[in-house]
Structure formats: C-alpha cells, structure tokens
Amino acid sequence: MSNRAGVALGSNLGNRLENLQHARDCLATEATISNLRAAPVYQSVPVNCPPGSPDFFNTVVDFDYDGDPASLLTLTQLIQAKLGRTASAERNAPRIIDLDILFLGDQICQTDELEIPHPRIGIRRFVLKPLADLSPDLMLPGLTLPVRLLLEQLSEEDEPLVRLYESW
Known part of the structure; x- marks a missing residue:
C-alpha cells in the first residue's frame, strides 16, 4: 500500500536549478515512486547557515x-x-x-536518524510555500492547522521568497 510522501529539495551550490532537476528526476525513476508532482521553484536567503552562504533554490515534490x-x-x-x-x-x-523528508502519509516517526513529519516544517516559509502550492489543505500528523494556514501565520518579514520557475 502506498502513502503520499513529501520531500523538500534545496540547493545553494553550483547550477542550483539543474541540481533540483536531477534530484526530482532521480526520485521519479524509482520503482517505489509514482504520480510525482513538483511545486514551483523559489529563491530564499539561507537560514542558520554560515555567513556568506549563497541563496538557496527551494521546492517541494x-x-x-x-x-x-x-x-x-x-x-x-x-x-x-x-x-x-x-x-x-x-x-x-x-x-x-539537500533532500528532506517532510511527511509520509499519516505516519509519525521519531528515531535518531529521522523525524516525520519534519520538525521544522511549520516554521519554514521556503518549505510551506511550495508545499501549499501543491496541497494547501494538507493536514500533517501532529499539527492542528492545514499547510496554507501554517503559512499565513508566518511573519511577512521572515525568509522572503522569490518565485523563479513555475514549471521546471
């Protein structure tokens, strides 16, 4: 039985768009994966990264x-x-x-290696915005609001995003 899964993709070195495309394509060719959808690509400032880190390209599949x-x-x-x-x-x-698992159906997983849903999903605009583009009414296990309302709660000054590519 399959579950709907979400993975955040990010890149801030090299050809960032190409890196995202390669990661998406690798996922899409896996036998255990079907019906892949990709959100638009956004540019975001680095969060909690070393000084001078380049901007990220971010999306969600x-x-x-x-x-x-x-x-x-x-x-x-x-x-x-x-x-x-x-x-x-x-x-x-x-x-x-960077590939971060955001959710896997209604499963909750907490191990030393993995936490699902992702523990910071509700506070990261660069994750919530592309996720809301795909599934605005998605309710994640353990959270009380759908993705679009989690996004609306974030301060507009935090983590500004620039939408770069609708389809890629």
Whole structure:
C-alpha cells in the first residue's frame, strides 16, 4: 500500500536549478515512486547557515510512495550522494543538494536518524510555500492547522521568497 510522501529539495551550490532537476528526476525513476508532482521553484536567503552562504533554490515534490520511512530516508541519502553532496563538519554549510523528508502519509516517526513529519516544517516559509502550492489543505500528523494556514501565520518579514520557475 502506498502513502503520499513529501520531500523538500534545496540547493545553494553550483547550477542550483539543474541540481533540483536531477534530484526530482532521480526520485521519479524509482520503482517505489509514482504520480510525482513538483511545486514551483523559489529563491530564499539561507537560514542558520554560515555567513556568506549563497541563496538557496527551494521546492517541494510529492508522490505516492510504496515503502517505509527508513527506506525513503535511504533513498534520499543515496540520491544526495549520487548528485555529489559530501558530508561537512560545518553545520548547514552550503550544499549541492539537500533532500528532506517532510511527511509520509499519516505516519509519525521519531528515531535518531529521522523525524516525520519534519520538525521544522511549520516554521519554514521556503518549505510551506511550495508545499501549499501543491496541497494547501494538507493536514500533517501532529499539527492542528492545514499547510496554507501554517503559512499565513508566518511573519511577512521572515525568509522572503522569490518565485523563479513555475514549471521546471
């Protein structure tokens, strides 16, 4: 049985749009994934990153996933490695690609390696806006408001976004 899953994609090194496209395409070719949809791409300022970090390109994809949370985490980590992401000793250092699992159906998962829904999903405009573009009325497990209302609660001054690409 498959569940609808959401994954945030971000890149702030190299050809950022191409990095997002490669990550999306890697996900789309997986046998356990079907019906992939991609939100528009936004540019955002880095949050909690080292000084001088380049702006991010961010988006969200959602899809039907036929697997468990641990398998999805393994898949996203393999895609990051395939696209050239390397481990950095510096927290939130600039990166070629970042894939964060946002949700997996109505599942709640809390392990040392993975927390679903993503613990900061409700406070990150660069995640909520593209997610709201795809599924404004989505209710995430453990949260009391749909995505569009979580987005409306954020301060307009926080994390300004620039919509760059409607389809990519």
